[in-house]
Amino acid sequence: MDSARYEAVAGAIAAPVVTKVLIAGGFGVGKTTLVAAISEVRPLRTEEVLSEVGVGVDDTAAVEHKTTTTVAMDYGRITFPSGVVLYLFGTPGQERFWFMWDELAYGALGAVVLADTRRLADCFSSVDYFERRRTPFVVAANRFDGAPEYDTETIRDALDLDPDVPVLVCDARRRESVKEILIASVTHSLTKHRMAATHR
Amino acid sequence: MTDGGDRWLDREAGPVVRPYALTRGRTRPHGAALGLIDHVAAAGPLVVDARGLGPEHRRLLHLCRAPTAVAELASETDLPLGVVRVLLGDLLERGAVTVARPPAVCTLEESVMRSVLDGLRAL
Numbered sequence: 205m206d207s208a209r210y211e212a213v214a215g216a217i218a219a220p221v222v223t224k225v226l227i228a229g230g231f232g233v234g235k236t237t238l239v240a241a242i243s244e245v246r247p248l249r250t251e252e253v254l255s256e257v258g259v260g261v262d263d264t265a266a267v268e269h270k271t272t273t274t275v276a277m278d279y280g281r282i283t284f285p286s287g288v289v290l291y292l293f294g295t296p297g298q299e300r301f302w303f304m305w306d307e308l309a310y311g312a313l314g315a316v317v318l319a320d321t322r323r324l325a326d327c328f329s330s331v332d333y334f335e336r337r338r339t340p341f342v343v344a345a346n347r348f349d350g351a352p353e354y355d356t357e358t359i360r361d362a363l364d365l366d367p368d369v370p371v372l373v374c375d376a377r378r379r380e381s382v383k384e385i386l387i388a389s390v391t392h393s394l395t396k397h398r399m400a401a402t403h404r
Numbered sequence: 405m406t407d408g409g410d411r412w413l414d415r416e417a418g419p420v421v422r423p424y425a426l427t428r429g430r431t432r433p434h435g436a437a438l439g440l441i442d443h444v445a446a447a448g449p450l451v452v453d454a455r456g457l458g459p460e461h462r463r464l465l466h467l468c469r470a471p472t473a474v475a476e477l478a479s480e481t482d483l484p485l486g487v488v489r490v491l492l493g494d495l496l497e498r499g500a501v502t503v504a505r506p507p508a509v510c511t512l513e514e515s516v517m518r519s520v521l522d523g524l525r526a527l
Contacts, residue, residue: 220471220504222441223516242527248479250440279475284523288516291441291473307440313517379527387524394517401514 224291225389226308227278228334229318230326234346234376235294236278238318242382243280243292250279277308290386295330305333314393315341316385318376321351324362331363340393342370344385368395426460426487433493440485443471443504444492457500461491468501 227235236249278294293308309315317330327343334341345359354362356371365371370388375381424431438444446465454462460483467480478488495501 220443221516221519222443222473223520224441245476248476250475250478251482251484279479281473281476282523282527284519285526286519286523288519288523290520290523291475293440293475311512313512313520383524383527387521390517390521390524394514394521397512397514397517
C-alpha cells in the first residue's frame with residue numbers, strides 16, 4: 205500500500221466521525237429487511253464483482269465462458285444530530301465470500317448475528333467468525349411466521365454462546381425492533397470496551 | 405427494436421458491458437485501496453482536467469460534490485465496488501477528488517459509542 209501518498213491526499217477534507225455495525229447471518233434470514241427498516245437512505249446494495257472466481261477451476265472452460273460472480277452487500281446509514289454517522293453493512297451470506305468480511309469487520313463497533321430459529325445452524329459460521337475476531341456481537345432471532353418460538357436460553361445453548369453474549373428476539377421488519385437490537389449491540393460493545401480498558 | 409428486444413436486459417440479466425471494461429481492464433486502483441466508508445469529495449470544477457475522463461468518472465464527480473462514502477458511491481452508480489475503486493483512483497491521481505479516511509480507532513472510542521447509543525435511543 206502506498207500509504208504515504210495516500211495520507212498526503214487524505215489531509216484535504218475533514219473525516220466525519222463514522223462508525224459501523226455489521227449485520228450477519230445466513231442467506232434469507234432478513235439482513236436486507238433489517239437494514240431497510242432503519243436506514244435513512246433507501247435500501248442500497250453495493251455489489252462486488254469477483255472476476256477471478258472460477259479461473260482455473262475448469263480447464264475445459266473456454267475463455268468466453270469465464271464467469272464473474274457478483275456479491276451483494278446491503279448498506280444503510282443513520283446520521284445522528286451529534287454529527288456521528290452509523291453505517292450498517294449486511295454481510296454477504298455465502299461463506300465463500302468471507303474474505304470480504306475482513307474489510308467490513310475492520311474497525312466495526314460491533315455486529316448483529318441474525319438467526320432464523322428454523323435454521324439455527326445457518327448462523328454458526330457467523331458466530332465463529334466474530335468469536336475468532338473478538339468483535340462484540342449480539343444474536344437476534346428474527347421472528348418468522350410459523351417458526352418455532354424458542355426462548356433465548358434455548359437459542360444460546362443451541363449456538364453454544366458465551367454467557368455474556370446478549371440473545372434477543374426481533375422482528376426485522378419493524379423499525380422499533382431493529383432500534384432495540386442496535387441499542388443492545390452498541391451497549392454490549394461499550395461494556396466489552398470498558399472491561400478491556402479496566403484489564404489493560 | 406422489437407418488443408422482445410429488452411427482455412434480456414433487465415437487472416437480473418446482469419451487466420451488458422463487462423464491468424471492468426469501464427476501467428479498461430484494470431482491477432486494482434492506482435495508489436492505496438479505498439475503504440468502504442472512506443469519504444470522497446470532489447475538489448471543485450476548476451481543478452478538474454476532464455480530458456480522458458469517462459461518463460462514469462463524471463458521474464462519480466457529480467455524486468461526490470459533498471463528501472460521500474465509497475460504498476454509497478458504488479450503490480448510487482450501480483457499479484461494482486471494485487470498479488468504483490479503480491475509477492476513484494483515477495480521479496484521486498488527477499487531484500479531482502480528495503479523500504478522508506475515518507481512523508478505525510476513532511470508531512472504537514467510548515465517546516463515539518456513547519454518542520451512537522444516545523442517537524439510537526432518540527430515534
